[in-house]
Amino acid sequence: MGLSLATAERWVQRWEHQQQRYAVDREDRFTVIADVVEHVTANRAHPLLVADLGCGPGSLAARLAGRLRTADIVAVDRDPLLLALARTRHADAARYVDAVIGEPGWTGALGLDRPLDAVVSTTALHYLSLDALRRTYSELAALLRPGGVLVNGDHLPPDDPALAEFTGRVGHRRAERLHAYDPEDWASWWTAVAEEPELADALAERRRRPPAGTGSAARLSLSGHVRLLRQAGFAHAGPVWQCGDSHVVVAIR
Template structure:
């Protein structure tokens, strides 16, 4: 089932472009996340241990690996196709784990031999229900050393509808100036992937793992709701350290 490097490179490059439609100032957000991890691990003895939650095709893991070459990165996702793209195109960036985030026992599959210094995620946790998200935050807090951090870059809307409307406008205008909407969208990317015979087996496996009944994605939780869940999960402090529109980088300290 292994992919050729050329195939993985082609689809990861297209993924990178289509994701620019959805994450305002995506590259800057990656840089901010790396800044935080570098800062938190600067004075900590030993090799930093970082888990990338919902890693997809390895976009964040690859950037963290380049920025922090001494770190050990464990990247986890449930999607077999995206994981295979990551394993092939970003083979040296991380150790990749196939697991369902938030499900009972998923953290045991990570094979960690010491407490985490950091957990990171980007544009991934919003698909979890509030109950699954709270469970995931608690599970990650239990794995983390005192002073470790959880860093989540995602769409975190404001509670106030008028402020949320203005923030959405700011994000869209920024994306328009960056010509982000010129790239293919999520649905188009997956439609194109389905035409590549080299990916047929991975797509079939992906379909087999999908629930037999369609489920509606939960409405995204607000920044304030995330902060509340993080504190309930055992993080002492939590708050946003970067924002553009409704795109935030949220940091929680164990």
């Protein structure tokens, strides 16, 4: 059974709602990422080339495509069900690639024909181990043109545990005020999607694959990410936006 546009739209909309529980001011974070990419590519004459790492059902790719009309976006994810939703709901936003970020040789799957202008990611890179993250940052630095950027939105705590307690609390209270905890959660979404006949094949493929797991990078602080980025060859790296422990970090090649 094929996946219809109407079905994909329904499940992507529910995905967007449940993700509000986990990313404080998620829409603002998307907007900031697009602002950075738009700024750094403002005077580029050729079609822009952007990679979206851990694209899920195409949430960020679709927003970038709306802002950067001439951009070629390569969107990468390891989850066949989320990629099926992206390819149906946001078919024109990007070229979608099924690959495991951080595995040896994964960049070859991107099929790039020129240096990247920008790499973007949201709440995806923390699934990597520290060694895989270190290697991935170095690989991305090599793929970006001089002056290109890596823009990562994720939960990055401060080094000081006392401050981490405060940033976590600030983000939690902000989410409460926005009623972000009202929608269904991650587990409920996946339980519900398992009952969708049009996604049965994609779900079966997902179950055949090893789980992603949470890598040791999930515990890496903001300063830890900045340090790894500088070691990878980025000339500048640091946060440009923050709400609680949610940050947008920009690294300039």
